[in-house]
Amino acid sequence: MTADSSPARRDAGRPRGATVVAAVLRAVRAELADHGYEGLSVERVARRAEVNKTSVYRRWPTREALVAAAMExxxxxxxxxxxxxxxxxxxxxxxxxxxxxxxxxxxxxxxxxxxxxxxxxxxxxxxxxxxxxxxxxxxxxxxxxxxxxxxxxxxxxxxxxxxxxxxxxxxxxxxxxxxxxxxxxxxxxxxxxxxxxxxxxxxxxxxxxxxxxxxxxx
Amino acid sequence: MTADSSPARRDAGRPRGATVVAAVLRAVRAELADHGYEGLSVERVARRAEVNKTSVYRRWPTREALVAAAMExxxxxxxxxxxxxxxxxxxxxxxxxxxxxxxxxxxxxxxxxxxxxxxxxxxxxxxxxxxxxxxxxxxxxxxxxxxxxxxxxxxxxxxxxxxxxxxxxxxxxxxxxxxxxxxxxxxxxxxxxxxxxxxxxxxxxxxxxxxxxxxxxx
Missing domain, CATH: 1.10.357.10 (Tetracycline Repressor, domain 2)
Incomplete structure (x- = not known):
């Protein structure tokens, strides 16, 4: 999954998309450190990244996808x-x-x-x-x-x-x-x-x- | 934890102790393969090894101790x-x-x-x-x-x-x-x-x- 194929495409030209991605993946890594994989919550990731929960879900529909993206x-x-x-x-x-x-x-x-x-x-x-x-x-x-x-x-x-x-x-x-x-x-x-x-x-x-x-x- | 310091000590001389240990640790490895660490159940380990559940608990009081023993x-x-x-x-x-x-x-x-x-x-x-x-x-x-x-x-x-x-x-x-x-x-x-x-x-x-x-x- 890339930003190009997601609904975020319509935000092209605005810096917001890339900023959200970076903030979310940073939050995923910090949450993993605090709670481990079993305790990873999309809600807490969104709160930590200071983005809307739907901004997370529409890019990474599963917890697995989130961790894979942080890894990538x-x-x-x-x-x-x-x-x-x-x-x-x-x-x-x-x-x-x-x-x-x-x-x-x-x-x-x-x-x-x-x-x-x-x-x-x-x-x-x-x-x-x-x-x-x-x-x-x-x-x-x-x-x-x-x-x-x-x-x-x-x-x-x-x-x-x-x-x-x-x-x-x-x-x-x-x-x-x-x-x-x-x-x-x-x-x-x-x-x-x-x-x-x-x-x-x-x-x-x-x-x-x-x-x-x-x-x-x- | 060793057999010497456990209540199994009173079984010394009978082959049963070592046989139980080998059967239980074999069962731990097989159960881990089937259910993973999160799903590891002492009850199922005991059933698979065909031993009493208390025989498992008195040697290895926790799931962690069981896995550590299988690893050792x-x-x-x-x-x-x-x-x-x-x-x-x-x-x-x-x-x-x-x-x-x-x-x-x-x-x-x-x-x-x-x-x-x-x-x-x-x-x-x-x-x-x-x-x-x-x-x-x-x-x-x-x-x-x-x-x-x-x-x-x-x-x-x-x-x-x-x-x-x-x-x-x-x-x-x-x-x-x-x-x-x-x-x-x-x-x-x-x-x-x-x-x-x-x-x-x-x-x-x-x-x-x-x-x-x-x-x-x-």
Whole structure:
């Protein structure tokens, strides 16, 4: 569901539509942190966002759609890993905002909601649409569209830093999975030195670097 | 909670106690797969295990304790990675049963239950008790007890295969986190070629191998 296909279309040109969307999705994340997915109420979301309840329902008819939209907003934030000039730097820049999110109660609540059986199917569809659900050749539903997230791998390939045969999607999801395990199972901080070591581990597995480039770590 | 400190102590010597525990924990896993954590009922668990409801309550007074016990049984299963003679083989042997579990509805349900805020605190305690919550020097509550899981790292060190500075706990949790992401977020099969590539990625990041040992993957 996008603003283009919703009744909000007739508001085109007025900033109000986008402002409402941003306010509602911000409120969804805050409410998830306070009450969890099971306790998420559209009424409270509307009150917190200071919008009419019908403004929420006409864009997102179900609670699942609301959470999926909040999740999609986050995926967009993570889509543009900056070009730092090295594979290690790019991986760190990609993982850092995810770790920052997972270090906050709001992020933990959103991750838990994403794991709920109810939202799961919406989110699986979302991931498939974005071409991030399956590596190429394994039943990707995207017809070969390249999600922005793997631009870092193209840059590393061009610099001769990328090891042939490594799947960039699998690498990103390994970083994300390790951060989720750290925050949700171990309940420990997924940032700082822990994140540096994770990036080292995954970088060295994906890199074509010679042993001279990979001294023992202190 | 152990059988030794419970009223079941007076049953010592009779095989019935251990049989009841195994039957109940098997039933918990099956019920989680059928009804999820929110729908887990001690009454149905007892019926499925063909034991008296009081036999369940006197050992595990809460639903959270039941799920934590079912989880602990699984951690025991994963404690003994066989000695295959190589780091890559050991990592594959360690990850395979976890991937097998995550490929089944019962395993997905158990992982979801472990992520629930209600069970989370019990499981965090459990992990801390087992010395798997924090790497050494980061506030581990275990007083230096070495969990069985990292024996593979000691063997790799003795063979000269282990790269200095790599934390074996972080490596195991990275494998587990990637498998959880695959099964719960991507909803894809965490076994077969996907698992082989994951083990390759993590192995190569942890290994001291020279480039001659790490040809481009096909």
């Amino acid at each position: 907003g986050l995926l967009d934030d993570f889509g543009d890993a900056p070009d730092t000039g090295t594979l290690r730097g790019d991986l760190h820049a990609l993982a850092s905002p995810i770790a920052d999110l997972a270090a906050q109660p709001e992020g933990v609540a959103l991750l838990r909601a994403a794991l709920s059986p109810a939202t799961g199917s919406d989110l699986a569809l979302l991931a498939a649409r974005r071409g991030e659900a399956a590596p190429p050749g394994e039943g990707s539903a995207t017809g070969g569209r390249q999600p922005p997230r793997v631009a870092f791998a193209e840059r590393a390939r061009a610099r001769g830093e990328w090891r042939a045969g490594v799947d960039p999607h699998q690498l990103v999801f390994t970083l994300v999975g390790a951060i989720i395990h750290r925050a949700l199972f171990e309940r420990a901080d997924p940032r700082g030195g822990w994140l540096d070591r994770l990036v080292d581990l995954v970088h060295d597995g994906a890199s074509s670097g010679s042993p001279a480039d990979r001294p023992p770590r202190p | 049984g699984l951690l025991d299963d994963f404690g003994d990675a066989p000695d295959t003679g190589t780091l890559r083989g050991d990592l594959h042997a360690l990850a395979s049963p976890i991937a097998d579990l995550a490929a089944q509805p019962e395993g997905v349900a158990l992982l979801r239950a472990a992520l629930s805020p209600a069970t989370g605190s019990d499981l965090a305690l459990l992990a801390a008790r087992r010395g798997e919550a924090a790497p050494p020097g980061e506030g581990s509550a275990t007083g230096g007890r070495q969990p069985p899981r990292v024996a593979f790292a000691e063997r790799a060190r003795a063979r000269g295969e282990w790269r200095a500075g790599v934390d074996p706990h972080q490596l195991v949790f990275t494998l587990v986190g990637a498998i959880i992401h695959r099964a719960l977020f991507e909803r894809a099969d965490p076994r077969g070629g996907w698992l082989d590539r994951l083990v390759d990625l993590v192995h190569d990041g942890a290994s001291s191998g020279s480039p001659a040992d790490r040809p481009p993957r096909p």
